[in-house]
Amino acid sequence: MKLDRLIQEFTELVQIDSESGNELAFATDLKTRFEALGFDMVFDDAADYVPSNSGNLYGIRRGDPDKLPVVFSCHLDTVTPGIGIKPQVLEDRITSDGTTILASDDKAPIASLIEAIRSLDESQEEVGTIEVVFSVGEEIGMHGARHFDVSRLTGKNMFVLDSSGTPGRAIIQAPTAANIKATITGKSAHAGLEPENGISAIMVMSEAIANMPLLRIDHETTANVGKISGGNATNIVAEHCQATFEARSLKQDKLDKQVKAMIEALEAASTKYGSMLNYELNTSYPPLLVDQSSGTVQLFKKAAESLGMTPEFTSTGGGSDANIYAEKGLEVLIPSCGMTAAHSVNEYILIEDLSALSRLVREIIKLA
Numbered sequence: 001m002k003l004d005r006l007i008q009e010f011t012e013l014v015q016i017d018s019e020s021g022n023e024l025a026f027a028t029d030l031k032t033r034f035e036a037l038g039f040d041m042v043f044d045d046a047a048d049y050v051p052s053n054s055g056n057l058y059g060i061r062r063g064d065p066d067k068l069p070v071v072f073s074c075h076l077d078t079v080t081p082g083i084g085i086k087p088q089v090l091e092d093r094i095t096s097d098g099t100t101i102l103a104s105d106d107k108a109p110i111a112s113l114i115e116a117i118r119s120l121d122e123s124q125e126e127v128g129t130i131e132v133v134f135s136v137g138e139e140i141g142m143h144g145a146r147h148f149d150v151s152r153l154t155g156k157n158m159f160v161l162d163s164s165g166t167p168g169r170a171i172i173q174a175p176t177a178a179n180i181k182a183t184i185t186g187k188s189a190h191a192g193l194e195p196e197n198g199i200s201a202i203m204v205m206s207e208a209i210a211n212m213p214l215l216r217i218d219h220e221t222t223a224n225v226g227k228i229s230g231g232n233a234t235n236i237v238a239e240h241c242q243a244t245f246e247a248r249s250l251k252q253d254k255l256d257k258q259v260k261a262m263i264e265a266l267e268a269a270s271t272k273y274g275s276m277l278n279y280e281l282n283t284s285y286p287p288l289l290v291d292q293s294s295g296t297v298q299l300f301k302k303a304a305e306s307l308g309m310t311p312e313f314t315s316t317g318g319g320s321d322a323n324i325y326a327e328k329g330l331e332v333l334i335p336s337c338g339m340t341a342a343h344s345v346n347e348y349i350l351i352e353d354l355s356a357l358s359r360l361v362r363e364i365i366k367l368a
């Protein structure tokens with residue numbers, strides 16, 4: 001592995017703008033880079049369906065059929081401000097110039113992957129089939145991954161290279177979440193003259209919340225009422241009341257059950273008082289719970305240990321493409337990729353971590 005070349009590659013990649021929606025220039029550049037490594041690269045038709053000027057980019061390089069085919073997934077898009085990134089290579093880290101993000105999320109893993117493959121080729125290592133999936137629109141709702149047809153893949157062991165943390169660690173669980181925005185519409189009336197003619201939306205909402213299972217539901221499920229507002233004045237029976245809720249769980253069926261209980265509490269109170277209930281329900285992504293006996297986890301462990309790293313498995317609070325691919329039946333794992341303070345202008349990556357990630361990816365391919 002050549003560190004200078006890896007740093008060079010990384011700084012080149014981050015200088016090709018690819019904010020969500022405008023990934024095409026970067027994707028086209030990557031296509032060329034992977035073709036040079038012997039991959040067959042093709043765009044899918046996601047651009048026709050998701051908010052992006054580019055499709056997802058998929059590639060395969062067939063190798064030793066006796067080895068486990070491995071799939072690496074990264075996303076093409078970055079958050080804002082991601083235009084005109086000027087990477088600064090300091091002694092121990094790479095930063096932006098402070099006016100933009102760095103885009104180590106998710107270009108550090110991409111550079112690491114390229115260097116890993118190049119280095120294996122240079123040492124004429126016999127490796128198995130390698131597949132790559134570069135998705136669009138991850139940062140704005142995993143649009144590309146949702147659209148990607150996983151039946152294209154030869155392998156089912158997928159490393160989603162997209163997480164903070166020191167290389168050697170990996171994420172094996174991520175919750176699913178739902179948000180509810182509820183509005184109760186009652187009937188206003190003068191609170192002193194004719195309160196009996198009013199329907200207090202605040203009272204309806206209060207009763208709904210009082211009857212709702214909230215906070216810690218069980219060891220993998222939580223729920224909360226986060227905000228409440230409504231009413232106008234003390235002498236008016238409140239016509240409107242609005243509240244926002246969330247629920248999270250590591251299990252989809254538990255989340256569904258919790259959301260149902262919350263909505264039923266709202267409906268019951270609203271029916272009792274004769275008010276009107278409107279709600280919006282948003283489920284963001286499916287949960288991720290990786291089976292630790294999966295081939296992907298085993299391979300990761302073997303590779304990390306062979307490099308003297310201590311593999312460590314943790315959970316995260318958010319979702320990524322991995323949640324989507326797991327739902328589609330792939331055996332995913334999210335290795336930590338060293339990116340730090342991502343989604344901010346303070347984002348950086350330690351050169352040591354960039355290098356460790358590339359060695360780890362190299363080892364994963366080698367030991368597959």
Ligand SMILES: [Zn+2]
Nearest residue numbers: 075105106162
């Ligand atoms: Zn990311």
